[in-house]
Amino acid sequence: MANSRKHGTPAYKQIQDSIRKRIERGELQPGDPVDSERMLARMHEVSLMTARHALVSLQRQGLVERRHGAGTFVSSPRIHFNKLMSFSEQLAGRGLDSSSRVVALKVVDSEHEIAARLSLPSASRLFKLERIRLGSGEPFAVETCYLSAEDFRGLSRTAVERGSLFTLLEKNYGVTIAHADEEVDATGADPDLAKLLSVNKGHPVLRIRQTIYSTHGKPILYVLGMYRADRHVLRIRRYR
Protein backbone atom coordinates (compact mmCIF):
# COMPACT_ATOMS: atom_id res chain seq x y z
CA MET A 1 0.00 0.00 0.00
CA ALA A 2 1.48 3.33 -1.05
CA ASN A 3 -0.61 4.96 1.60
CA SER A 4 1.24 5.52 4.87
CA ARG A 5 -1.44 6.68 7.28
CA LYS A 6 -0.56 8.59 10.35
CA HIS A 7 -2.56 7.83 13.45
CA GLY A 8 -4.93 5.63 11.49
CA THR A 9 -6.61 8.74 10.11
CA PRO A 10 -8.15 7.95 6.73
CA ALA A 11 -6.22 9.37 3.81
CA TYR A 12 -9.11 11.44 2.56
CA LYS A 13 -9.43 13.14 5.92
CA GLN A 14 -5.74 13.96 5.96
CA ILE A 15 -6.17 15.58 2.57
CA GLN A 16 -9.13 17.55 3.85
CA ASP A 17 -7.17 18.70 6.86
CA SER A 18 -4.29 19.89 4.72
CA ILE A 19 -6.66 21.96 2.58
CA ARG A 20 -8.55 23.24 5.58
CA LYS A 21 -5.31 24.41 7.15
CA ARG A 22 -4.24 26.27 4.03
CA ILE A 23 -7.56 28.08 4.08
CA GLU A 24 -7.33 28.89 7.77
CA ARG A 25 -3.81 30.21 7.36
CA GLY A 26 -5.12 32.55 4.69
CA GLU A 27 -2.86 30.91 2.16
CA LEU A 28 -5.97 30.20 0.11
CA GLN A 29 -8.52 32.99 -0.24
CA PRO A 30 -12.17 32.66 -1.23
CA GLY A 31 -12.35 32.15 -4.96
CA ASP A 32 -8.86 30.70 -5.22
CA PRO A 33 -8.54 27.37 -6.96
CA VAL A 34 -7.75 24.35 -4.84
CA ASP A 35 -5.48 21.60 -6.18
CA SER A 36 -7.35 19.41 -8.63
CA GLU A 37 -8.27 15.80 -7.93
CA ARG A 38 -5.39 14.55 -10.04
CA MET A 39 -2.93 16.89 -8.40
CA LEU A 40 -3.99 15.90 -4.89
CA ALA A 41 -3.82 12.25 -5.82
CA ARG A 42 -0.22 12.63 -7.00
CA MET A 43 0.84 14.75 -4.05
CA HIS A 44 -0.63 12.53 -1.38
CA GLU A 45 0.13 9.34 -3.27
CA VAL A 46 -3.43 8.10 -3.26
CA SER A 47 -5.78 7.06 -6.00
CA LEU A 48 -8.06 9.49 -7.80
CA MET A 49 -11.17 8.23 -6.05
CA THR A 50 -9.64 8.99 -2.68
CA ALA A 51 -8.66 12.53 -3.59
CA ARG A 52 -12.09 12.94 -5.10
CA HIS A 53 -13.76 11.77 -1.91
CA ALA A 54 -11.85 14.41 0.02
CA LEU A 55 -13.03 17.22 -2.27
CA VAL A 56 -16.63 16.05 -2.54
CA SER A 57 -16.91 15.89 1.19
CA LEU A 58 -15.33 19.33 1.62
CA GLN A 59 -17.90 20.61 -0.81
CA ARG A 60 -20.68 19.09 1.23
CA GLN A 61 -19.30 21.00 4.20
CA GLY A 62 -19.53 24.20 2.20
CA LEU A 63 -15.81 24.88 2.31
CA VAL A 64 -15.25 24.63 -1.42
CA GLU A 65 -17.26 24.86 -4.61
CA ARG A 66 -16.71 22.49 -7.47
CA ARG A 67 -17.44 23.51 -11.05
CA HIS A 68 -17.51 20.89 -13.76
CA GLY A 69 -14.74 21.45 -16.26
CA ALA A 70 -13.35 24.39 -14.34
CA GLY A 71 -12.02 23.25 -11.00
CA THR A 72 -12.52 23.37 -7.27
CA PHE A 73 -12.51 26.73 -5.53
CA VAL A 74 -12.48 27.99 -1.98
CA SER A 75 -16.03 29.12 -1.32
CA SER A 76 -17.58 32.35 -0.19
CA PRO A 77 -16.40 34.51 2.68
CA ARG A 78 -18.44 32.84 5.25
CA ILE A 79 -19.97 30.06 7.06
CA HIS A 80 -19.30 26.41 7.05
CA PHE A 81 -22.79 25.52 6.00
CA ASN A 82 -24.79 23.01 7.90
CA LYS A 83 -21.90 22.44 10.20
CA LEU A 84 -22.75 21.35 13.70
CA MET A 85 -20.78 23.47 16.11
CA SER A 86 -20.97 24.22 19.75
CA PHE A 87 -21.62 27.76 20.80
CA SER A 88 -18.00 28.40 21.72
CA GLU A 89 -16.77 26.98 18.44
CA GLN A 90 -19.19 29.16 16.48
CA LEU A 91 -18.17 32.41 18.04
CA ALA A 92 -14.50 31.58 18.09
CA GLY A 93 -14.72 31.00 14.37
CA ARG A 94 -16.03 34.50 13.89
CA GLY A 95 -13.37 35.97 16.11
CA LEU A 96 -15.85 37.07 18.75
CA ASP A 97 -15.33 36.88 22.42
CA SER A 98 -17.99 34.95 24.16
CA SER A 99 -18.87 33.55 27.46
CA SER A 100 -21.63 31.64 29.06
CA ARG A 101 -23.10 31.47 32.49
CA VAL A 102 -24.51 28.34 34.03
CA VAL A 103 -27.86 29.14 35.56
CA ALA A 104 -28.60 25.70 36.87
CA LEU A 105 -27.59 22.09 36.67
CA LYS A 106 -30.00 19.67 38.20
CA VAL A 107 -31.50 16.24 37.79
CA VAL A 108 -35.10 15.90 36.68
CA ASP A 109 -37.21 12.81 36.16
CA SER A 110 -40.51 13.89 34.75
CA GLU A 111 -39.61 15.32 31.37
CA HIS A 112 -41.35 12.54 29.53
CA GLU A 113 -41.37 14.02 26.08
CA ILE A 114 -37.70 14.84 26.20
CA ALA A 115 -36.82 11.40 27.53
CA ALA A 116 -38.70 9.99 24.57
CA ARG A 117 -36.68 12.08 22.15
CA LEU A 118 -33.56 10.62 23.71
CA SER A 119 -35.03 7.11 23.31
CA LEU A 120 -35.10 6.66 27.06
CA PRO A 121 -37.88 5.36 29.32
CA SER A 122 -40.23 8.22 30.03
CA ALA A 123 -39.39 8.58 33.72
CA SER A 124 -35.63 8.51 33.21
CA ARG A 125 -33.44 10.71 35.31
CA LEU A 126 -31.99 13.45 33.14
CA PHE A 127 -29.48 16.18 33.70
CA LYS A 128 -30.99 19.53 32.94
CA LEU A 129 -28.39 22.17 32.22
CA GLU A 130 -29.49 25.73 31.75
CA ARG A 131 -27.06 28.27 30.42
CA ILE A 132 -27.12 31.87 29.30
CA ARG A 133 -24.95 32.75 26.36
CA LEU A 134 -23.28 36.11 26.26
CA GLY A 135 -21.64 37.91 23.37
CA SER A 136 -19.73 41.09 24.12
CA GLY A 137 -21.09 40.90 27.62
CA GLU A 138 -24.73 40.97 26.55
CA PRO A 139 -27.07 38.01 26.82
CA PHE A 140 -28.40 36.81 23.50
CA ALA A 141 -29.44 33.24 24.05
CA VAL A 142 -30.66 30.76 26.60
CA GLU A 143 -29.87 27.13 26.08
CA THR A 144 -31.27 24.22 28.00
CA CYS A 145 -29.58 20.85 27.54
CA TYR A 146 -30.90 17.49 28.60
CA LEU A 147 -28.87 14.32 28.80
CA SER A 148 -29.09 10.97 30.49
CA ALA A 149 -28.03 11.10 34.14
CA GLU A 150 -27.34 7.38 33.89
CA ASP A 151 -24.98 7.56 30.91
CA PHE A 152 -23.17 10.66 32.06
CA ARG A 153 -22.85 9.94 35.73
CA GLY A 154 -20.57 12.35 37.54
CA LEU A 155 -21.25 15.37 35.37
CA SER A 156 -20.59 18.38 37.54
CA ARG A 157 -21.28 22.05 37.38
CA THR A 158 -17.63 22.94 37.65
CA ALA A 159 -16.73 20.66 34.76
CA VAL A 160 -19.40 22.24 32.61
CA GLU A 161 -18.31 25.71 33.57
CA ARG A 162 -14.75 25.00 32.59
CA GLY A 163 -15.35 24.49 28.90
CA SER A 164 -17.36 23.18 26.01
CA LEU A 165 -19.95 20.53 26.73
CA PHE A 166 -19.15 18.84 23.42
CA THR A 167 -15.51 18.51 24.34
CA LEU A 168 -16.40 17.25 27.79
CA LEU A 169 -18.60 14.51 26.39
CA GLU A 170 -15.99 13.51 23.85
CA LYS A 171 -13.03 13.57 26.24
CA ASN A 172 -14.55 12.20 29.43
CA TYR A 173 -17.31 9.95 28.22
CA GLY A 174 -15.91 8.67 24.94
CA VAL A 175 -18.91 9.89 23.00
CA THR A 176 -18.35 11.14 19.47
CA ILE A 177 -20.91 13.52 18.13
CA ALA A 178 -22.02 12.85 14.58
CA HIS A 179 -24.99 14.94 13.61
CA ALA A 180 -28.01 16.81 14.88
CA ASP A 181 -31.56 17.07 13.70
CA GLU A 182 -33.00 20.47 14.32
CA GLU A 183 -36.41 22.03 14.35
CA VAL A 184 -36.42 25.76 13.90
CA ASP A 185 -39.32 28.10 14.45
CA ALA A 186 -40.06 31.48 15.91
CA THR A 187 -41.94 32.62 18.95
CA GLY A 188 -42.29 35.61 21.22
CA ALA A 189 -40.34 35.84 24.47
CA ASP A 190 -42.41 35.04 27.52
CA PRO A 191 -41.82 37.20 30.61
CA ASP A 192 -39.17 34.96 32.17
CA LEU A 193 -37.23 34.59 28.97
CA ALA A 194 -37.56 38.28 28.20
CA LYS A 195 -35.91 39.08 31.51
CA LEU A 196 -33.05 36.66 30.89
CA LEU A 197 -32.43 38.08 27.43
CA SER A 198 -33.04 41.71 28.49
CA VAL A 199 -35.68 42.34 25.88
CA ASN A 200 -39.35 43.24 26.07
CA LYS A 201 -41.96 40.60 26.50
CA GLY A 202 -43.07 39.31 23.09
CA HIS A 203 -39.77 40.15 21.45
CA PRO A 204 -39.21 37.76 18.53
CA VAL A 205 -37.06 34.80 19.36
CA LEU A 206 -35.63 32.06 17.24
CA ARG A 207 -36.35 28.70 18.82
CA ILE A 208 -34.08 25.82 17.89
CA ARG A 209 -34.66 22.33 19.21
CA GLN A 210 -31.75 20.02 18.57
CA THR A 211 -31.50 16.30 19.00
CA ILE A 212 -27.84 15.45 18.85
CA TYR A 213 -26.69 11.96 17.88
CA SER A 214 -23.48 10.08 18.49
CA THR A 215 -21.66 8.17 15.81
CA HIS A 216 -23.57 5.08 16.83
CA GLY A 217 -26.83 6.71 15.85
CA LYS A 218 -27.88 7.04 19.45
CA PRO A 219 -29.47 10.31 20.57
CA ILE A 220 -27.40 11.62 23.46
CA LEU A 221 -28.35 15.23 23.92
CA TYR A 222 -31.44 17.35 23.54
CA VAL A 223 -30.97 21.08 23.41
CA LEU A 224 -33.61 23.75 23.49
CA GLY A 225 -32.18 27.07 22.45
CA MET A 226 -33.90 30.45 22.45
CA TYR A 227 -32.01 33.10 20.53
CA ARG A 228 -32.68 36.80 20.34
CA ALA A 229 -33.71 37.17 16.73
CA ASP A 230 -32.07 40.54 16.36
CA ARG A 231 -28.68 39.02 17.08
CA HIS A 232 -28.88 35.78 15.25
CA VAL A 233 -29.13 34.47 11.75
CA LEU A 234 -29.04 30.84 10.86
CA ARG A 235 -27.25 30.05 7.63
CA ILE A 236 -28.18 26.98 5.71
CA ARG A 237 -27.48 25.46 2.37
CA ARG A 238 -30.07 23.25 0.77
CA TYR A 239 -29.75 21.10 -2.27
CA ARG A 240 -32.14 20.23 -5.01
Place this chain on the structure above:
Amino acid sequence: MANSRKHGTPAYKQIQDSIRKRIERGELQPGDPVDSERMLARMHEVSLMTARHALVSLQRQGLVERRHGAGTFVSSPRIHFNKLMSFSEQLAGRGLDSSSRVVALKVVDSEHEIAARLSLPSASRLFKLERIRLGSGEPFAVETCYLSAEDFRGLSRTAVERGSLFTLLEKNYGVTIAHADEEVDATGADPDLAKLLSVNKGHPVLRIRQTIYSTHGKPILYVLGMYRADRHVLRIRRYR
Protein backbone atom coordinates in the same frame (compact mmCIF):
# COMPACT_ATOMS: atom_id res chain seq x y z
CA MET B 1 -19.84 -2.12 -20.38
CA ALA B 2 -22.36 -4.19 -18.43
CA ASN B 3 -24.21 -1.03 -17.67
CA SER B 4 -27.08 -0.37 -20.07
CA ARG B 5 -28.26 3.12 -19.24
CA LYS B 6 -31.67 4.28 -20.16
CA HIS B 7 -32.01 7.87 -21.23
CA GLY B 8 -28.41 8.64 -20.34
CA THR B 9 -29.42 8.75 -16.67
CA PRO B 10 -26.44 7.80 -14.52
CA ALA B 11 -26.66 4.33 -13.05
CA TYR B 12 -26.45 5.53 -9.48
CA LYS B 13 -29.45 7.80 -10.03
CA GLN B 14 -31.45 4.95 -11.51
CA ILE B 15 -30.69 2.95 -8.39
CA GLN B 16 -31.77 5.85 -6.21
CA ASP B 17 -35.00 6.22 -8.13
CA SER B 18 -35.81 2.56 -7.77
CA ILE B 19 -35.35 2.78 -4.00
CA ARG B 20 -37.22 6.05 -3.75
CA LYS B 21 -40.15 4.51 -5.60
CA ARG B 22 -40.27 1.53 -3.30
CA ILE B 23 -40.45 3.89 -0.36
CA GLU B 24 -43.12 6.05 -1.96
CA ARG B 25 -45.22 3.00 -2.76
CA GLY B 26 -45.06 2.06 0.91
CA GLU B 27 -43.31 -1.15 0.00
CA LEU B 28 -40.50 -0.06 2.31
CA GLN B 29 -41.48 1.42 5.66
CA PRO B 30 -39.32 3.56 7.94
CA GLY B 31 -36.87 1.31 9.74
CA ASP B 32 -36.95 -1.37 7.06
CA PRO B 33 -33.61 -2.46 5.67
CA VAL B 34 -32.76 -1.41 2.14
CA ASP B 35 -30.80 -3.77 -0.11
CA SER B 36 -27.15 -3.75 0.78
CA GLU B 37 -24.44 -2.27 -1.44
CA ARG B 38 -23.43 -5.72 -2.66
CA MET B 39 -27.00 -6.70 -3.33
CA LEU B 40 -27.74 -3.57 -5.31
CA ALA B 41 -24.54 -3.98 -7.27
CA ARG B 42 -25.52 -7.50 -8.31
CA MET B 43 -29.12 -6.58 -9.09
CA HIS B 44 -28.32 -3.55 -11.19
CA GLU B 45 -25.17 -5.05 -12.65
CA VAL B 46 -22.92 -2.25 -11.55
CA SER B 47 -19.79 -2.14 -9.47
CA LEU B 48 -19.81 -1.81 -5.71
CA MET B 49 -18.65 1.81 -5.79
CA THR B 50 -21.61 2.75 -7.94
CA ALA B 51 -24.16 1.11 -5.69
CA ARG B 52 -22.39 2.70 -2.78
CA HIS B 53 -22.58 6.13 -4.34
CA ALA B 54 -26.33 5.71 -4.71
CA LEU B 55 -26.78 4.88 -1.03
CA VAL B 56 -24.42 7.53 0.30
CA SER B 57 -26.20 10.17 -1.67
CA LEU B 58 -29.61 8.96 -0.53
CA GLN B 59 -28.31 9.22 2.99
CA ARG B 60 -27.22 12.79 2.40
CA GLN B 61 -30.76 13.50 1.31
CA GLY B 62 -32.01 12.09 4.59
CA LEU B 63 -33.98 9.31 2.97
CA VAL B 64 -32.01 6.48 4.52
CA GLU B 65 -29.72 5.92 7.47
CA ARG B 66 -26.59 3.84 7.18
CA ARG B 67 -25.20 1.98 10.17
CA HIS B 68 -21.73 0.51 9.99
CA GLY B 69 -21.84 -3.24 10.24
CA ALA B 70 -25.62 -3.34 10.35
CA GLY B 71 -27.03 -2.08 7.07
CA THR B 72 -28.94 0.71 5.39
CA PHE B 73 -32.41 1.54 6.63
CA VAL B 74 -35.28 3.72 5.51
CA SER B 75 -35.13 6.71 7.78
CA SER B 76 -37.56 8.32 10.14
CA PRO B 77 -41.20 9.05 9.43
CA ARG B 78 -40.45 12.43 8.09
CA ILE B 79 -38.65 14.98 6.21
CA HIS B 80 -36.18 14.91 3.42
CA PHE B 81 -33.60 16.95 5.26
CA ASN B 82 -32.03 19.97 3.69
CA LYS B 83 -33.89 19.35 0.51
CA LEU B 84 -34.63 22.37 -1.57
CA MET B 85 -38.26 22.19 -2.57
CA SER B 86 -40.75 24.63 -3.90
CA PHE B 87 -43.76 25.38 -1.79
CA SER B 88 -46.05 23.20 -3.88
CA GLU B 89 -43.61 20.30 -3.74
CA GLN B 90 -43.32 20.61 0.03
CA LEU B 91 -47.00 20.49 0.76
CA ALA B 92 -47.73 17.85 -1.85
CA GLY B 93 -45.14 15.66 -0.12
CA ARG B 94 -47.07 15.94 3.11
CA GLY B 95 -50.34 15.19 1.43
CA LEU B 96 -51.74 18.63 2.13
CA ASP B 97 -53.81 20.64 -0.22
CA SER B 98 -52.36 23.99 -0.93
CA SER B 99 -52.78 26.95 -3.12
CA SER B 100 -51.22 30.27 -3.70
CA ARG B 101 -52.45 33.63 -4.82
CA VAL B 102 -50.43 36.03 -6.89
CA VAL B 103 -50.69 39.47 -5.34
CA ALA B 104 -48.55 41.28 -7.85
CA LEU B 105 -46.05 40.79 -10.63
CA LYS B 106 -44.21 43.88 -11.69
CA VAL B 107 -40.86 45.13 -12.85
CA VAL B 108 -38.72 47.17 -10.49
CA ASP B 109 -35.35 48.77 -11.07
CA SER B 110 -34.21 50.24 -7.81
CA GLU B 111 -33.76 47.21 -5.59
CA HIS B 112 -30.03 47.66 -5.43
CA GLU B 113 -29.24 45.29 -2.63
CA ILE B 114 -31.22 42.50 -4.19
CA ALA B 115 -29.67 43.08 -7.60
CA ALA B 116 -26.30 42.74 -5.91
CA ARG B 117 -27.28 39.43 -4.38
CA LEU B 118 -28.13 38.24 -7.87
CA SER B 119 -24.73 39.47 -9.10
CA LEU B 120 -26.43 42.03 -11.36
CA PRO B 121 -25.72 45.73 -11.85
CA SER B 122 -27.44 47.63 -9.11
CA ALA B 123 -30.03 49.34 -11.31
CA SER B 124 -31.03 46.16 -13.14
CA ARG B 125 -34.64 45.61 -14.03
CA LEU B 126 -36.03 42.82 -11.91
CA PHE B 127 -39.29 40.97 -11.83
CA LYS B 128 -40.86 41.22 -8.42
CA LEU B 129 -43.38 38.51 -7.79
CA GLU B 130 -45.42 38.63 -4.63
CA ARG B 131 -47.48 35.65 -3.61
CA ILE B 132 -49.55 34.55 -0.67
CA ARG B 133 -49.37 30.92 0.28
CA LEU B 134 -52.46 29.20 1.58
CA GLY B 135 -52.84 25.90 3.36
CA SER B 136 -56.33 24.57 4.00
CA GLY B 137 -57.61 27.90 2.74
CA GLU B 138 -55.79 29.94 5.36
CA PRO B 139 -52.85 32.22 4.59
CA PHE B 140 -49.65 31.21 6.30
CA ALA B 141 -46.87 32.78 4.28
CA VAL B 142 -45.98 35.63 2.00
CA GLU B 143 -43.23 35.10 -0.51
CA THR B 144 -41.60 37.73 -2.63
CA CYS B 145 -39.40 36.54 -5.50
CA TYR B 146 -36.96 38.60 -7.50
CA LEU B 147 -35.38 37.53 -10.76
CA SER B 148 -33.71 39.19 -13.70
CA ALA B 149 -36.21 40.73 -16.14
CA GLU B 150 -33.51 40.46 -18.78
CA ASP B 151 -32.84 36.74 -18.38
CA PHE B 152 -36.47 35.75 -17.98
CA ARG B 153 -38.05 37.97 -20.57
CA GLY B 154 -41.67 37.14 -21.24
CA LEU B 155 -42.52 35.91 -17.77
CA SER B 156 -46.22 36.46 -17.33
CA ARG B 157 -48.65 36.47 -14.50
CA THR B 158 -50.79 33.78 -16.07
CA ALA B 159 -47.78 31.51 -16.52
CA VAL B 160 -46.84 31.96 -12.88
CA GLU B 161 -50.38 31.35 -11.75
CA ARG B 162 -50.57 28.10 -13.62
CA GLY B 163 -47.94 26.24 -11.66
CA SER B 164 -44.64 26.03 -9.87
CA LEU B 165 -42.13 28.75 -10.54
CA PHE B 166 -39.32 26.22 -10.32
CA THR B 167 -40.87 24.10 -13.02
CA LEU B 168 -41.50 27.14 -15.19
CA LEU B 169 -37.87 28.20 -14.99
CA GLU B 170 -36.65 24.71 -15.72
CA LYS B 171 -39.07 23.99 -18.57
CA ASN B 172 -39.24 27.36 -20.33
CA TYR B 173 -35.89 28.91 -19.62
CA GLY B 174 -33.63 25.90 -19.49
CA VAL B 175 -32.42 26.76 -16.01
CA THR B 176 -31.63 23.92 -13.64
CA ILE B 177 -31.78 24.72 -9.99
CA ALA B 178 -28.93 23.35 -7.93
CA HIS B 179 -28.93 24.73 -4.43
CA ALA B 180 -29.95 27.63 -2.25
CA ASP B 181 -28.22 29.52 0.49
CA GLU B 182 -30.61 30.63 3.15
CA GLU B 183 -30.58 33.06 6.02
CA VAL B 184 -33.16 32.35 8.66
CA ASP B 185 -34.19 34.61 11.47
CA ALA B 186 -37.29 35.74 13.31
CA THR B 187 -39.14 38.98 13.47
CA GLY B 188 -42.54 40.39 14.38
CA ALA B 189 -45.17 40.98 11.72
CA ASP B 190 -45.50 44.61 10.73
CA PRO B 191 -49.05 45.91 10.18
CA ASP B 192 -49.17 45.15 6.44
CA LEU B 193 -47.81 41.66 6.83
CA ALA B 194 -50.07 41.02 9.80
CA LYS B 195 -53.07 41.82 7.66
CA LEU B 196 -51.93 39.52 4.85
CA LEU B 197 -51.32 36.66 7.27
CA SER B 198 -54.42 37.39 9.36
CA VAL B 199 -52.54 37.64 12.63
CA ASN B 200 -51.99 40.42 15.11
CA LYS B 201 -49.28 42.98 14.62
CA GLY B 202 -46.06 41.76 16.19
CA HIS B 203 -46.97 38.10 15.80
CA PRO B 204 -43.77 36.07 15.50
CA VAL B 205 -42.76 35.33 11.96
CA LEU B 206 -40.03 33.17 10.52
CA ARG B 207 -38.12 35.14 7.91
CA ILE B 208 -36.23 33.16 5.30
CA ARG B 209 -34.13 34.83 2.66
CA GLN B 210 -33.06 32.47 -0.08
CA THR B 211 -30.58 32.99 -2.84
CA ILE B 212 -31.15 30.22 -5.33
CA TYR B 213 -28.39 29.10 -7.68
CA SER B 214 -28.45 27.29 -10.99
CA THR B 215 -26.18 24.38 -11.79
CA HIS B 216 -23.71 26.83 -13.29
CA GLY B 217 -23.26 28.48 -9.93
CA LYS B 218 -25.11 31.58 -11.04
CA PRO B 219 -27.63 33.14 -8.65
CA ILE B 220 -30.93 33.29 -10.48
CA LEU B 221 -33.58 33.90 -7.88
CA TYR B 222 -33.87 35.74 -4.62
CA VAL B 223 -36.79 34.90 -2.39
CA LEU B 224 -37.91 36.64 0.75
CA GLY B 225 -40.36 34.50 2.65
CA MET B 226 -42.29 35.42 5.76
CA TYR B 227 -43.91 32.46 7.48
CA ARG B 228 -46.36 32.42 10.33
CA ALA B 229 -44.28 30.83 13.04
CA ASP B 230 -47.22 28.98 14.52
CA ARG B 231 -47.69 27.06 11.28
CA HIS B 232 -44.15 26.39 10.26
CA VAL B 233 -41.16 24.46 11.42
CA LEU B 234 -37.95 24.23 9.50
CA ARG B 235 -36.22 20.89 9.73
CA ILE B 236 -32.50 20.70 9.26
CA ARG B 237 -29.79 18.17 9.68
CA ARG B 238 -26.30 19.32 10.50
CA TYR B 239 -23.15 17.36 10.57
CA ARG B 240 -20.14 17.52 12.79
Place this chain on the structure above:
DNA sequence: TAGTGGTCTAGACCACAGC
Protein backbone atom coordinates in the same frame (compact mmCIF):
# COMPACT_ATOMS: atom_id res chain seq x y z
C1' DT C 1 -19.21 -16.22 12.16
C1' DA C 2 -21.45 -14.07 8.11
C1' DG C 3 -22.88 -9.84 6.35
C1' DT C 4 -22.59 -4.95 6.43
C1' DG C 5 -20.67 -0.40 5.62
C1' DG C 6 -15.85 2.36 5.34
C1' DT C 7 -11.75 3.03 2.92
C1' DC C 8 -8.94 2.42 -1.06
C1' DT C 9 -6.66 1.03 -5.72
C1' DA C 10 -5.31 2.05 -10.58
C1' DG C 11 -7.01 2.85 -13.86
C1' DA C 12 -11.08 4.09 -17.78
C1' DC C 13 -14.20 7.13 -20.69
C1' DC C 14 -17.25 11.12 -20.88
C1' DA C 15 -18.90 16.07 -20.61
C1' DC C 16 -17.63 20.48 -20.00
C1' DA C 17 -14.79 25.02 -19.50
C1' DG C 18 -11.60 28.07 -21.12
C1' DC C 19 -7.90 29.31 -24.02
Place this chain on the structure above:
DNA sequence: CTGTGGTCTAGACCACTAA
Protein backbone atom coordinates in the same frame (compact mmCIF):
# COMPACT_ATOMS: atom_id res chain seq x y z
C1' DC D 1 -6.54 21.78 -27.37
C1' DT D 2 -5.61 20.68 -22.29
C1' DG D 3 -7.28 20.22 -17.84
C1' DT D 4 -11.17 19.81 -15.00
C1' DG D 5 -14.89 17.35 -12.59
C1' DG D 6 -18.62 13.26 -13.24
C1' DT D 7 -19.33 8.51 -13.73
C1' DC D 8 -17.77 3.85 -13.47
C1' DT D 9 -15.05 -0.74 -13.05
C1' DA D 10 -13.70 -5.01 -10.45
C1' DG D 11 -11.98 -5.88 -7.25
C1' DA D 12 -9.26 -5.47 -2.16
C1' DC D 13 -8.87 -5.26 3.05
C1' DC D 14 -10.64 -3.43 7.39
C1' DA D 15 -14.01 -2.39 11.25
C1' DC D 16 -18.11 -3.17 12.90
C1' DT D 17 -22.78 -5.49 14.18
C1' DA D 18 -25.64 -9.02 15.20
C1' DA D 19 -26.81 -13.77 15.50
